[in-house]
Amino acid sequence: MKFAITSKGDTESNIWMHKMRSYLQDFGLVYDEAQPDIVISVGGDGTLLYAFHRYSSRLDRTAFVGVHTGHLGFYADWVPDEIEELVDAIAHKTYTTVDYPLLEVMIAYEHGGHETRYLALNESTVKCVDGTFVIDVEINGRHFERFRGDGLCLATPSGSTAYNKALGGAIVHPSLQSIQLTEMASINNKVFRTIGSPLILPGHHTCVLRPVRQKDFLVTVDHLTLLHKEVRSIQYRVAKEKIRFARFRPFPFWKRVHDSFISD
Structure with a gap:
């Protein structure tokens, strides 16, 4: 088996990274950053996001x-005290995989040409460079609303526990092939109205954002922030690709949610 390790870059994470690499190579596994069968992320959730985008x-x-x-x-199944157990499991056990859905982001431009495609593990957000964010929202080819506010967030089920949760979105189990649309500070009064509630779209639905006046937007894809100019539309849907997590022991999703947000 070929493996690679990514580290947060701090002293502690680097120490554990080098120890794991040495242990796994002692067991006969091959270190291969280009074509790994398994990638070990040592650090935090941001480190795993980096590893996901790299591979x-x-x-x-x-x-x-x-x-x-x-x-x-x-996203972590393991802590440093369990490193030896994890190394032994990687070297000697056949692991199962759990697949999580991803978000596909397709950006088209006013003057045609090449569209830009991204995959997000957690979420993508859209905001204006300046001024109030105004955009038309289409769901499955039909106009749904004209949104005014600070921006919109499109999240995967696994990403529903990240920024989406902070915006008041629902936590969605990753076995559901879906994406979630959540508002950022929408303007609602006698003149302007939005749905004012998160929307969960099934895997066969698409959400398209179409600019009304502004054409330049700040688009985030997980930890990346990107400026896109002369945007014609931004399409979101569940991607064909999925991320695979190696499981060497059970770690149910709701236990993960409990441990992350409720447990002391």
């Missing part, structure tokens, strides 16, 4: 596992 071109051939060196993170 997004080979999601069908690479599985991920997280080790958290700080506070317990949502």
Whole structure:
């Protein structure tokens, strides 16, 4: 088996990264950053997001596992005290995989040409460069609303526990092939109205945002912030690709939610 390890970059994470690499190589596994069968993320959820984007071109051939060196993170199955157990499991056990849906982001431009495509593990947000964000929202080819406010957030089920939750969105189990649309500070009065509630769209639905006046937008894709100019539309839907997490022991989703947000 070939493996790679990504680290948060702090001293503690780097120490554990080097230890794991040495242990796994002692067991005969091959360190291969280019074509790993399994990627170990050592740090926090941001480290795993970085690893996901680095290896997004080979999601069908690479599985991920997280080790958290700080506070317990949502994507981590393991903590440093369990490193030896994890190394032994990787070296000697056949792991199962759990697939989580991803968000596809397609950005088209006013003057045609090449569209830009991204995959998000957590979410994508759209905001104006300046002024009030005004955009038409289409669902499955039909106009749904004209949104005015600070911006919109489109999240995956696994990302529903991240920024989406902070915006008042629902927590969605990742077995549901879906995306969630959540508002950021919408304007609602006698003149302007929005639905004012998060929307959960099934896997066969699409959400398209069409600019009304402004054409330049700040678009985030997980931890990346990108300026896109002369935008004609931004389409969101459940991606064909999925992320695979390597599981060496049970870690149910609702236990993960409990441990992340409720447990002391």
